[in-house]
């Protein structure tokens with residue numbers, strides 16, 4: 158775990174609400190794994206008070222050395238301030254944090270599912286899987302509200318993924334929710350994927366986990382929670398999980414430390430949460 | 432930090448002697464391990480660990496925190512590993528550290544406080560106990576122990592009679608007159624007072640008309656509560672015969688100095704650890720610089736020097 162100031166190389170809008178921010182921080186770039194995250198202090202003031210968690214979107218080992226990119230969506234005060242920052246400004250990073258994705262078996266096929274900004278951690282995972290020599294077929298199912306949400310599709314194409322797009326308003330790809338179309342598609346496949354990697358809103362994650370369980374596929378889900386510290390010290394980022402043998406109910410895991418990536422079977426889904 | 436400096440940051444809080452007055456607050460530093468890569472525990476004046484109870488506690492359902500203007504609300508629900516796991520799994524790591532470890536404790540009943548104190552009394556590696564009285568008394572219909580001077584007296588007496596360790600009583604600000612509960616703790620034999628715990632608060636989502644915290648209400652911490660904390664420390668210092676530890680909203684060396692000037696012998700840093708994990712180290716170095724700039728040698732020359740014109 159490191160605490161570093163990192164210089165912004167660029168901070169470019171990709172759509173109305175989405176931004177790419179590239180940062181240089183060689184020692185964090187050298188150790189961070191796909192699915193791990195950083196707690197970002199957006200400015201050296203007390204507003205907003207707390208750090209904000211972000212995933213690494215893509216890693217650029219050589220261009221320039223030790224740089225990486227975040228993809229973020231403007232949803233509130235912190236991300237609004239982030240979007241106003243310029244090349245040459247700095248942010249303060251705490252990380253790498255949490256447990257990331259486990260890589261698939263060599264020959265197995267890979268299915269990734271993303272909902273909206275849930276796409277953020279997946280390109281780095283896809284690049285890492287490709288670099289690890291995994292030869293199985295790879296598919297990305299990517300759902301958004303509209304076509305503006307469906308960013309970095311070309312990158313997945315370049316990595317050899319088959320990309321299936323879904324939008325709620327039908328402005329691109331199939332119309333509806335990603336999970337509805339996905340289940341139909343999965344039941345038509347001769348061979349099921351070896352693993353599902355998923356990141357997106359809570360109801361989508363729940364559908365993916367339940368679908369994976371029904372079909373006997375293992376799932377790894379990157380979960381979100383409001384975070385205070387990011388390091389396991391404040392116990393604010395709880396996610397209800399199955400209790401380990403001999404411990405009491407309910408059992409809450411720390412998303413920041415036990416996750417953010419969880420096996421689908423670990424999570425006890427709450428019907429009322431969204 | 433100049434090593435040849437004759438500057439002394441050592442403070443004496445009754446039976447507790449600290450090499451500097453900067454402690455970390457319970458519930459904001461885990462069990463010390465979480466931040467150890469960034470904050471060498473031995474640099475701290477003392478470390479207060481997450482509050483423990485006799486039995487493990489699951490805590491509240493999420494969401495458990497909400498950020499507010501200059502502060503954060505939390506309703507963790509006192510989640511903790513429980514006495515046994517603390518002693519078996521956490522204490523062996525803490526024990527050899529060259530830093531005083533203070534164990535924060537709480538119970539559902541007066542008896543539970545006493546039992547915890549007795550169980551911790553025999554353990555190696557504990558420099559003191561901090562009693563969290565901001566918890567509901569199950570036998571008194573869930574009323575907060577710390578809000579009633581009679582219950583404060585009972586809880587502190589129960590702990591005092593079962594331990595030889597230094598006892599710190601941590602006061603809640605959610606009372607009309609904090610000097611009354613401070614006196615009750617003192618009369619029951621507390622060695623030290625610490626204040627303040629979080630200020631009761633609440634936040635609502637106007638779009639959904641739902642509370643932001645699953646527990647509906649929570650405790651406010653961070654810079655927003657500093658003026659309240661400072662005022663209460665000032666009030667307590669004037670009536671108390673035991674040393675006082677000040678906390679609430681400290682994020683900088685200036686904040687720490689304000690509490691010391693008002694009369695706190697030591698300070699604790701809570702929420703600020705989340706924002707800037709290096710903050711305690713910056714405060715320790717900053718206190719030395721402050722003294723050096725004024726040609727002072729001893730932090731005790733600052734403590735309790737508020738000049739009211």
Ligand SMILES: Cc1cc2nc3c(=O)[nH]c(=O)nc-3n(C[C@H](O)[C@H](O)[C@H](O)COP(=O)(O)OP(=O)(O)OC[C@H]3O[C@@H](n4cnc5c(N)ncnc54)[C@H](O)[C@@H]3O)c2cc1C
Nearest residue numbers: 194209210211212228229230233234235236277381382417
């Ligand atoms: C492990 C992890 C990785 C993440 N990675 C990314 C990423 O790569 N790109 C990205 O755009 N976002 C990511 N997020 C979500 C991001 O942290 C939040 O969107 C951000 O903190 C919102 O800050 P804000 O000040 O703009 O919003 P606020 O004003 O704080 O809140 C606005 C809205 O955002 C919601 N929100 C606030 N904090 C979080 C949070 N931590 N998680 C989920 N919702 C939140 C609030 O409930 C509220 O509805 C990640 C979250 C986690 C837990």
Ligand SMILES: Cc1cc2nc3c(=O)[nH]c(=O)nc-3n(C[C@H](O)[C@H](O)[C@H](O)COP(=O)(O)O)c2cc1C
Nearest residue numbers: 391456457458482563627628652653679680701702
């Ligand atoms: C997430 C969180 C957890 C806390 N847990 C405890 C606890 O277990 N026991 C306790 O006595 N105080 C607990 N506190 C209160 C703090 O120790 C401290 O009194 C309070 O936060 C005010 O200080 P601050 O403004 O510097 O954070 C907690 C505070 C926070 C923010």
Ligand code: FES
Nearest residue numbers: 386387389392413
């Ligand atoms: S954010 Fe503090 S424990 Fe996870």
